[in-house]
Amino acid sequence: MKTVVLLSDARNPVSGRAQLSRLEAQxxxxxxxxxxxxxxxxxxxxxEGVSAGLGHGLCxxxxxxxxxxxDPLPALAAFLATSLKSDEPPALVLxxxxxxxxxxxxxxxYLLAEALGLPILADAVALRPGEASxxxxxxxxxxxGARRRVTIRLPAIVTVHPLAPxxxxxxxxxxxxxxxxxxxxxxxxVPVDVDAGERPHRARPKLMRTAGTASGGANLHVGPDPEExxxxxxxxxxxxxIRRYGQG
Amino acid sequence: MTAAAFLPWLIVxxxxxxxxQIGRRVMLWRQGRPAAVDWIAGLKAxxxxxLVDVHHVVDRDRSASRMHVPTAGGLVLASGLLVLxxxxxxxxxxxxxxxxxxxxxxxxxxxVLETQRRYPRALPRLSxxxxxxxxxxxxVFAVCGLLTTVLAALGNPLPVLSLLxxxxxxxxxxxxxxxTATGPMRHALAGATHLVAHPRPQRFDPEAAKGEATGLxxxxxxxxxxxxxxxxxxxxxxxxxFDACVQCGRCEAACPAFAAGQPLxxxxxxxxxxxxxxxxxxxxxxGQPYPNERATGGAAGAxxxxxxxxxxxxxxxxxxxxxxxxxxxxCPMMIEHVDAIVDLRRFQTLERGAVPMxxxxxxxxxxxxxxxxxxxxxxxxxxxxGLSLPRIVEKGEAEVLxxxxxxxxxxxxxxxxxxxxxxxxxxxxxxxxxxxxxRDCGDLARRLGDEATFQRLARANVETLSRYRFGRxxxxxxxxxxxxxxxxxxxxxxxxxxxxxxxxxELVESGRLAPASLAGRTITYHDPCYLGRYxxxxxxxxxxxxxxxxxxxxxxxxxxxxxxxxxxxGAPSADVPGDTRIPDIRMGQVKETGAKTVAVACPQCTxxxxxxxxxxxxxxxxxxxxxxxxxxxxxxxxxxxxxRELEPA
Numbered sequence: 001m002k003t004v005v006l007l008s009d010a011r012n013p014v015s016g017r018a019q020l021s022r023l024e025a026q027x028x029x030x031x032x033x034x035x036x037x038x039x040x041x042x043x044x045x046x047x048e049g050v051s052a053g054l055g056h057g058l059c060x061x062x063x064x065x066x067x068x069x070x071d072p073l074p075a076l077a078a079f080l081a082t083s084l085k086s087d088e089p090p091a092l093v094l095x096x097x098x099x100x101x102x103x104x105x106x107x108x109x110y111l112l113a114e115a116l117g118l119p120i121l122a123d124a125v126a127l128r129p130g131e132a133s134x135x136x137x138x139x140x141x142x143x144x145g146a147r148r149r150v151t152i153r154l155p156a157i158v159t160v161h162p163l164a165p166x167x168x169x170x171x172x173x174x175x176x177x178x179x180x181x182x183x184x185x186x187x188x189x190v191p192v193d194v195d196a197g198e199r200p201h202r203a204r205p206k207l208m209r210t211a212g213t214a215s216g217g218a219n220l221h222v223g224p225d226p227e228e229x230x231x232x233x234x235x236x237x238x239x240x241x242i243r244r245y246g247q248g
Numbered sequence: 249m250t251a252a253a254f255l256p257w258l259i260v261x262x263x264x265x266x267x268x269q270i271g272r273r274v275m276l277w278r279q280g281r282p283a284a285v286d287w288i289a290g291l292k293a294x295x296x297x298x299l300v301d302v303h304h305v306v307d308r309d310r311s312a313s314r315m316h317v318p319t320a321g322g323l324v325l326a327s328g329l330l331v332l333x334x335x336x337x338x339x340x341x342x343x344x345x346x347x348x349x350x351x352x353x354x355x356x357x358x359x360v361l362e363t364q365r366r367y368p369r370a371l372p373r374l375s376x377x378x379x380x381x382x383x384x385x386x387x388v389f390a391v392c393g394l395l396t397t398v399l400a401a402l403g404n405p406l407p408v409l410s411l412l413x414x415x416x417x418x419x420x421x422x423x424x425x426x427x428t429a430t431g432p433m434r435h436a437l438a439g440a441t442h443l444v445a446h447p448r449p450q451r452f453d454p455e456a457a458k459g460e461a462t463g464l465x466x467x468x469x470x471x472x473x474x475x476x477x478x479x480x481x482x483x484x485x486x487x488x489x490f491d492a493c494v495q496c497g498r499c500e501a502a503c504p505a506f507a508a509g510q511p512l513x514x515x516x517x518x519x520x521x522x523x524x525x526x527x528x529x530x531x532x533x534x535g536q537p538y539p540n541e542r543a544t545g546g547a548a549g550a551x552x553x554x555x556x557x558x559x560x561x562x563x564x565x566x567x568x569x570x571x572x573x574x575x576x577x578x579c580p581m582m583i584e585h586v587d588a589i590v591d592l593r594r595f596q597t598l599e600r601g602a603v604p605m606x607x608x609x610x611x612x613x614x615x616x617x618x619x620x621x622x623x624x625x626x627x628x629x630x631x632x633x634g635l636s637l638p639r640i641v642e643k644g645e646a647e648v649l650x651x652x653x654x655x656x657x658x659x660x661x662x663x664x665x666x667x668x669x670x671x672x673x674x675x676x677x678x679x680x681x682x683x684x685x686x687r688d689c690g691d692l693a694r695r696l697g698d699e700a701t702f703q704r705l706a707r708a709n710v711e712t713l714s715r716y717r718f719g720r721x722x723x724x725x726x727x728x729x730x731x732x733x734x735x736x737x738x739x740x741x742x743x744x745x746x747x748x749x750x751x752x753x754e755l756v757e758s759g760r761l762a763p764a765s766l767a768g769r770t771i772t773y774h775d776p777c778y779l780g781r782y783x784x785x786x787x788x789x790x791x792x793x794x795x796x797x798x799x800x801x802x803x804x805x806x807x808x809x810x811x812x813x814x815x816x817x818g819a820p821s822a823d824v825p826g827d828t829r830i831p832d833i834r835m836g837q838v839k840e841t842g843a844k845t846v847a848v849a850c851p852q853c854t855x856x857x858x859x860x861x862x863x864x865x866x867x868x869x870x871x872x873x874x875x876x877x878x879x880x881x882x883x884x885x886x887x888x889x890x891x892r893e894l895e896p897a
Contacts, residue, residue: 012616012617014616014617014619014622014623014624015616015617015618015624015625017616017617019615019616052615055601168601169600169601169602169603169608170601170608170611170612170615171597171598171599171600171601172469172474172597172598172599172698172699172700172701173473173474173598173599173600174599174601176469
C-alpha cells in the first residue's frame with residue numbers, strides 16, 4: 001500500500017533548530033508497517049530537519065521548494081493531486097496534527113482533504129489493511145484512553161495521535177542512503193481556499209462533564225439524515241455553550 | 249640409528265603441520281579489510297615490544313611470567329637446536345645432545361610451574377578444556393623429549409626405551425602443532441605478528457603521551473558501510489589480534505561489568521570474535537560464561553552479522569561495556585577490546601539504529617539541541633549566578649579557557665564547579681568560559697557509536713574555539729579532557745588541555761594558593777578511567793591531596809589499574825541489568841580502606857558513587873577539598889592552631 005507521510009516544518013523547542021516532529025516520526029513508523037518503501041513529502045525552503053525522516057524509516061523524500069513562511073497547502077495539494085492521477089497513486093496520506101514552531105494552524109490535513117476531495121480520519125494509533133481491497137482499518141485514539149476501530153475506504157488522509165507506537169530509532173546510515181527529490185513549486189492546478197480567517201480568542205467552557213467516550217445513551221442517533229445530524233450537532237453545541245448562535 | 253636421531257625430523261614435521269594450520273588461519277585474517285601496517289618498524293620494534301611491554305604486563309602475575317619464560321624459552325631453544333641436529337656432525341656429538349636435554353629440562357621446569365596454576369584446580373579466570381589439556385601435551389613433549397635426549401647424550405645405552413619414549417614425544421609434539429589453527433598454540437605466532445602489526449603502535453612508544461594511544465579513530469562517514477557488522481568488516485590486524493588471545497582471563501577479572509553480573513566478559517567476547525570468522529567455536533568455549541548469559545542463535549561466518557540475537561554475541565553484551573579500558577590495560581597480548589566494541593556499536597547505532605531504548609533519548613537530544621540532557625546551551629552558566637565567571641566573548645582572550653561540560657547542568661556537578669571557579673578567582677587566574685557557545689564535547693555520542701553526531705559536534709566546537717585566543721583549556725571532566733585533547737586533533741583542533749587536578753596542583757606548588765592543612769582526615773582517591781588509564785594522569789591529584797595534609801589510603805585497585813565507577817561509555821544510558829551495580833562494588837572497595845572520604849575527580853564518578861545508598865564514605869571532588877582548605881586558611885590567622893571541627897552545642 002503506497003503511503004506518503006507529510007512532514008511539517010518543526011522546530012526543536014530548546015535550540016530552535018529545524019527538526020523532524022516526533023508525531024511525524026511516529027507516522028513514519030505506522031507507514032513502514034503498511035508500505036515497504038514509505039515516502040515523505042515536505043514543502044519548505046530545504047530538507048534540513050525533515051531529512052531525519054529518512055533515518056526513521058522513510059525510503060524517499062520529495063521536497064517542494066518554497067520560500068520560508070510560504071503557505072505549503074497549494075504546493076502540497078498540487079503535488080498530491082498529480083500523484084493521485086499517476087499510474088501508482090498513493091493509497092494513504094499520513095500526517096501529524098499540526099506543525100511545531102511554524103505556522104501551526106492544525107488545519108492543513110483538513111484543508112488538504114477538502115482540496116483533494118479525500119476522506120480524512122483523525123488520531124490514528126494503529127493501522128492495518130482491511131479485508132476488502134482498498135480499505136484500511138484504523139484504531140482511533142479517543143479521550144480517556146478509549147479506542148475506536150474504524151474501517152475506511154482508500155485513498156484517504158489519516159492524522160496520527162501521539163499515543164501511536166514510538167518512532168523507529170534513528171539510523172544515520174539509513175538517512176544517508178535515502179533518496180531526496182527536489183521539485184520546484186507548481187501551484188497552478190488546484191486552487192485552495194486558505195483563508196481560515198482570524199477571530200479574537202474567546203474562553204470556552206470546559207467539557208469535563210459532558211465529554212465522554214461512551215457512545216450511546218440519549219444522544220445516540222444511528223444513521224440520521226445529514227440535515228438532521230447537522231441540526232442535532234449544532235443544537236448540542238449551543239446547549240452546552242460551546243457555540244453561540246451567530247458568533248462562531 | 250637411534251631414536252633421538254628422529255627428533256629433528258619430528259620438529260620439521262611439527263613445523264610443517266603448524267605452518268599448514270597457521271596458513272588456514274592466515275586465510276581467515278585475509279578476509280578482513282586492509283590496514284596500513286609499517287612492517288619494517290614493527291619488526292624492528294618486536295623484541296622490545298615483547299621483552300619490555302608484554303613482559304611488563306605478564307609480570308604483574310608473577311606465577312605467569314615464571315611459568316612462561318622457561319616453557320616458551322625451553323620449547324623454542326630445544327626445537328631450534330634439534331633442527332640443527334639435521335647436520336650429521338652435530339648429531340654425533342654427545343655435548344650437543346646434552347645441550348638439547350638441558351633445554352628440555354628448562355621447558356619441563358616451566359611446565360611444572362604451569363601445571364601448578366591449573367591442577368588440581370585452575371584459577372577461576374583461566375579457561376579449561378583445550379587450555380587445561382595444553383600443559384599435558386607440553387609436559388609429555390618436554391619430559392619424553394628430555395629422557396630421549398638424555399639417553400642420546402649418554403650414548404644410547406637403552407635403545408628400546410629410547411624408541412618407546414620417542415613415540416609419546418612425537419604424538420604430543422604433533423598434537424601441539426595441530427592446535428595452531430584454532431587451539432591454544434595459535435597464540436604464539438598470532439601474538440608475535442600482532443605485536444609487529446599492532447593497530448595502535450603508539451602504545452609501545454615510551455615517549456608518546458598515553459592519550460595518543462587511547463583516543464578513538466574517526467570513522468569515514470562516506471564509507472559504504474558504517475561500523476563493523478561481520479568479521480570481514482574488521483581490519484585484518486584486528487582479526488589477528490583476536491587470535492592472539494591466550495584466554496588468561498585477566499581482562500575478565502578486571503572487568504567491572506563482569507563483576508556486576510552484566511552479560512559481558514571481555515575474554516569470552518574476544519574468543520567469540522576470534523571464532524566468528526571461522527564459522528563458530530571449533531570446540532565449546534571453556535571459560536566462565538557471560539554472567540546472566542542471554543541466549544543467542546550462534547550463527548557465525550566471515551560474512552554473518554556478529555551482534556544479533558541470531559549471531560554469536562548478544563547486543564546486551566555490547567552495551568554492558570563502560571569503555572573503562574581495564575581489559576586493555578590488563579591484556580598481556582595487547583588486544584584492544586574497547587576498539588572492537590566501539591566498532592561493533594557504530595554499526596548498531598549508525599546502520600540499524602539499534603541502541604538500547606534508554607540511550608535513544610540522549611542521542612535524540614544531541615541531534616536536537618547539542619546536549620544529551622536536552623537543556624539549552626545558554627543555561628549552562630546559570631548555576632554560577634553570583635560568582636565571577638567571565639565569558640570569553642566579552643574578553644576575547646584568556647590565559648585559561650574553562651570548559652564546563654555537562655556537570656554544569658547537574659546540581660551535584662555544579663557544587664564542584666563552584667568550588668573550582670572560586671578557587672580560580674582566589675588564585676587570580678585569568679580565565680573565561682564559552683558560555684552559551686559551548687556545545688557538549690560529544691563523548692557520550694561517540695561511545696554509544698553515534699559517530700555522525702560526534703563528528704558534527706567536534707567540528708562545531710573546533711570552529712567555536714578557533715574564534716578565541718587562549719593558552720590552555722581547563723576542565724573538571726576527564727571525558728571532555730580526553731575527547732578534546734586526543735580526539736579533536738583529527739578534526740583540526742589541537743589544544744593544550746589540562747585537568748583541574750593537575751592545574752590546581754600547579755597553583756598550589758607555585759604558591760599561588762595557600763590552603764590550610766586538612767590533617768586528621770583519612771581519604772582515598774578514586775582514579776577516573778579517562779584520566780588515569782586513558783591519559784596516564786595519576787600523580788597530580790595525589791600530590792594535591794597530599795599537599796592538603798590528608799591521610800591518603802590507597803585502594804587495592806588504584807592508579808592505572810583502578811576500577812571503573814560504572815559511569816562511562818554510555819553504560820548508565822544503556823542500563824543493562826546485572827546482579828549488582830558497579831558503583832556499589834567500587835564503594836565497597838572504598839570502605840575497605842577505612843577512609844571517611846573518597847576523593848573523586850570526575851562528574852560521572854561523583855554521580856555514580858553518590859548514587860550508592862546506605863551508610864558510606866563522603867564523596868568529595870578534589871576541587872571541593874581544596875576550596876575547603878582555602879576557606880579554612882582564611883578563617884584563621886596564619887600560624888594559628890589547626891581549626892577544630894565544629895561540634896554541635
